[in-house]
Amino acid sequence: MAINDLVDEILEQSTHEGCFTLSELLHYSNIHSLTGMGISKDSTHTFFLVFSRGEPDGAVFADEKGTLFGDSAVLHLADGEEFDLYLVAPPIADALVSRCRVFEKSHLKRNGRLDIPTIGAPTRQRVGVLCLTIHDGQAPLAGAHVSVRKGKLVITSDVTDSGGRVCFRLLNGRYMCVVSDRTGERTRCIVEFHEPQVETRVDIGGTEDESR
Incomplete structure (x- = not known):
């Protein structure tokens, strides 16, 4: 089954949590330790970001040229992306992550998409x-x-x-x-x-x- 068809089938059985920018999505999922999937679609591409217990552990980028998984997909992320977040059962999320795991979280940190805590500084209220x-x-x-x-x-x-x-x-x-x-x-x-x-x-x- 193609990844797009698989994701559509999963979303039919999932709860919609809300709509977020990329930065909001990362913060919200981390704060609530959510397991789920963020979906961003436009006329040229589709991006899936899979969260496991608040961590962005999987990523898929698909456009007319093909599909990229994991670290290669994350490189196509842009801060302007807007995501619909769906809550997904942990076994399903784990199965998805096994196909598109993000190993280098530095791809996200390098672009300022995950907050790097400063020792001694107060935590920003999110x-x-x-x-x-x-x-x-x-x-x-x-x-x-x-x-x-x-x-x-x-x-x-x-x-x-x-x-x-x-x-x-x-x-x-x-x-x-x-x-x-x-x-x-x-x-x-x-x-x-x-x-x-x-x-x-x-x-x-x-x-x-x-x-x-």
Whole structure:
């Protein structure tokens, strides 16, 4: 079976975790010690990055000229790549890695794609908690549906509590938040956070006031 067909078959049985840039993918997988597969596709090529317990242990690069595996594939990585991450059962990931193992992780480190820790320096916070309090005028909006998006992808969603509050655990970054109620979509706003925890008030009128 061709590698593309094999991967497609695996993804049909896998859970989609989110959409990430290459740097975000490496950090997110490492922090959560994930076993899975990152897929990047465009009109000219497809790239698969296989993670085992948070480590990028396998790689495949395929284009019209053919397919490269392991270290040769990693050399074609670019920071502009965007990946869909899928959670994969460890035995399946291990089987894939056996066909496309990356031996030289320095290929990634050399290009700044994996953080090299500095002794004595504080660890940069990569995952945080974003808490939104939704207000309709002066009153908190209970039961509102809030979705968090990155591009066209819905990363997560939840419903506000009686105080109009809802919290999400996310990678630090910039997101689009969409607030809806029973009548439909009410407002959208951009939220950006880079702290361990951020509290943000969102007014249905479209204004946003952030306090930490």
